[in-house]
Amino acid sequence: MTITQQAPREPMAFPRAAQPFIALGLAVLAEVGIAFFVLNVVAVPLIAVWVGIPLLLVFVPCTRWFANCHRTLYAGITGTVIPRPYKKPPMPGLLMWLRTTLTDPATWRDIAWLLVNAVVGFVLNLLSAVLFLGSVFYLIYPFLVWVTPDGVFTQPLGGLFTVNVATSFVMIPVGLLVFLIWLGSGERLLKAAAYVGKSLLGPTENAQLAIRVRELSDSRAETVDTQAAELRRIERDLHDGAQARLAALSMSLGMAEEMVARDPAKAAALLTEARESAGTALSELRDLVRGIHPPVLADRGLDGAVRALALSLPFKVDVTIDLPGRPPAPVESAAYFAIAEALANALKHAAATTAWVQISHEQERLHLLVGDDGVGGATVRPGGGLYGIERRLAAFDGTLTVASPTGGPTTVIMELPCESSSLKITPSSGTA
Amino acid sequence: MRVVIAEDHALLRDGLIRLLEAHDFEVLEAVDNGPRLVPALVEHRPDVAVVDVRLPPTFTDEGLKAAIEARRKVPGLPVLVLSQYVEQLYARELLTGGGGAVGYLLKDRVSNVADFLDSVRRVAAGGTAMDPDVISQLLARNTRDEPIGRLTPRESEVLGLMAEGRSNAAIAGALFVTEKAVSKHTNNIFAKLDLPPSEDDNRRVMAVLSYLSSR
Secondary structure (H helix, E strand, O other): OOOOOOOOOOOOOOOHHHHHHHHHHHHHHHHHHHHHHHHHHHHOHHHHHOOHHHHHHHHHHHHHHHHHHHHHHHHHHHOOOOOOOOOOOOOOOHHHHHHHHHHOHHHHHHHHHHHHHHHHHHHHHHHHHHHHHHHHHHHOHHHHHHHOOOOOOOOHHHHOOOOOOOHHHHHHHHHHHHHHHHHHHHHHHHHHHHHHHHHHHOOOHHHHHHHHHHHHHHHHHHHHHHHHHHHHHHHHHHHHHHHHHHHHHHHHHHHHHHHOOOOHHHHHHHHHHHHHHHHHHHHHHHHHHHHHOOHHHHHHHHHHHHHHHHHHOOOEEEEEEEOOOEOOHHHHHHHHHHHHHHHHHHHHOOOOOEEEEEEEEEOOEEEEEEEEOOOOOOOOOOOOHHHHHHHHHHOOOOEEEEEOOOOOOEEEEEEEEOOHHHOEOOOOOOOO | OEEEEEOOOHHHHHHHHHHHHHOOOEEEEEEOOHHHHHHHHHHHOOOEEEEEOOOOOOOOOHHHHHHHHHHHHOOOOOEEEEEOOOOHHHHHHHHHOOOOOEEEEEHHHHHOHHHHHHHHHHHHOOOEEEOHHHHHHHHHOOOOOOHHHHOOHHHHHHHHHHHHOOOHHHHHHHHOOOHHHHHHHHHHHHHHHOOOOOOOHHHHHHHHHHHHHOO
16 A cells, blocks of 8 residues: 655635635725724834823734734635744733733734735735726626616726727727736735735744744653653552562562471472562563563664564554664654554554554655554544654654544554654664 | 573573583583674584573674574574563564574573473474464464464464474373374364374474464
8 A cells, every 4th residue: 555645735725716805805904904003003102101001902912813814814825824923921910911022023023014014915915806806897898888877887998988888899808808817917916915924924033943942842841741651650560560579589489498498398389489470570571671662673673673563463464664774763662652552553442454554764754654444433632542642753743643534444644753864774684 | 412502691691501401401602692602503513502582792683693594504403592572573583494493482481490491302302492472472363364263262272382382292281181182183273274284293383383474
């Protein structure tokens, strides 16, 4: 099975017929924006006399709402998401909010955008709308001349000449020409206006970095939490499992030592007990180590470990792996556990009879696909297995997508950034 | 019986030497790393080699690779591989070397001295000793549409023991039945799995394992 990934496009989310009306609406909104601009410009100097503060408390959220509406619209037009670049106040409180807002470049860029949009955006959008509406107007010109009283529509193109119902058909080619011009330029004009808006409404490089820092500190906090929980689990498992068993073993041995001269038969029984206890302790330690880092992953890397995993599952798993080398250990481990969890889900919940795993490295990303022919209906729920994978991958900036319609099949698509330069060439897997 | 041991932990190495020497084995050499293992095996040609999977310098599957390489240089060299973990993947690699005379056991099994010595002797005699964990994993695989799904529980049990490398007599002993009953089960199994029966213990294990792992 091959999954071909579509190259990213930049589609316009609106139907073509809606464009002129969107353009017209945007042109009108551009002029409404002037009102927001004026209100803000008036309010800011009034801070000096305190009156500005309540005014800003009202106007700034209004402006942001207005700008956010445009962000959504522009995203639909240009096909790319425009992030909201606003800073969050570091502490709650009105004055803190005011301070953060006033020092946030995004606030001032919003205001600048209101002005620019009122001029540039207005012209571009209006032109796009007028081209369309004008072409329609001249295409139906003979009809207009016919239905209206004499003298209303007899002088097209600003009164250059006079027409009647019969001669007004000369305007149809003009209408056609304008329509063609709109066809060629309408979308571009709309996009141009959107790009002007996007350049001011989108985050600056600094704001982008700030957003990134926020994302990174969130994912770091989560990673640290997960790690700490994992360490607690290991500590508990060791304490309740192997440690307790070894203590019991040591006691049995002590008793046997003391008893060996007096009652050899009883000592032998104690020794047997001790040996069984040691065996259980070892098998518990083995499971624990597998959960931390499977030995076969250390030995053979992702390739061997996933193949070994596939062999140990009670259903057929097709494994296709195309890797030029071994990813760095943490990435390898995250990828392995993500695949193991996805396969465990297929086993536990999907009632699958076959599954497949595909691993490849393209465009500096590790692609992991896990599919099964089970019942489907898998979703990412907080606390669920897939959510756990998502968190695990998020620590590496990885993503998880689940396609699982009810009735199946389920496909889990995972991606992890992994630069080619960091791939270690696998030492020969032969026996040399 | 002459043995070469490869084990990097001094305690375990000494334990193995003591255990084997106490039971009339002659330990020719005990190495503690991978690179020295192959020359030692080729030089001494022991009756059996007891090899740890994880050895220096890589501390990965050095021992396994050395064992496979030695068996390529000395065909049929009996090797018993010990490991802290059993992986089907490794069991399969050892078996595809061909010729039987291989074993793959969890290190814990050493503590059951009688069973362990039995495994060593079986491998030395050209037989097979597979860890019950490997076998139970193989048998636990989804058998819905497979001929193996047609086996009765008793036949599965017999197949499991057979796949570990045990003889009919040993299976009869383990299941407290007569040897005749075992051979009846065995014939049924071969019929159901469409395998021609053979007098050779090792070949029948190979057939069973390759059948199980080919899926």
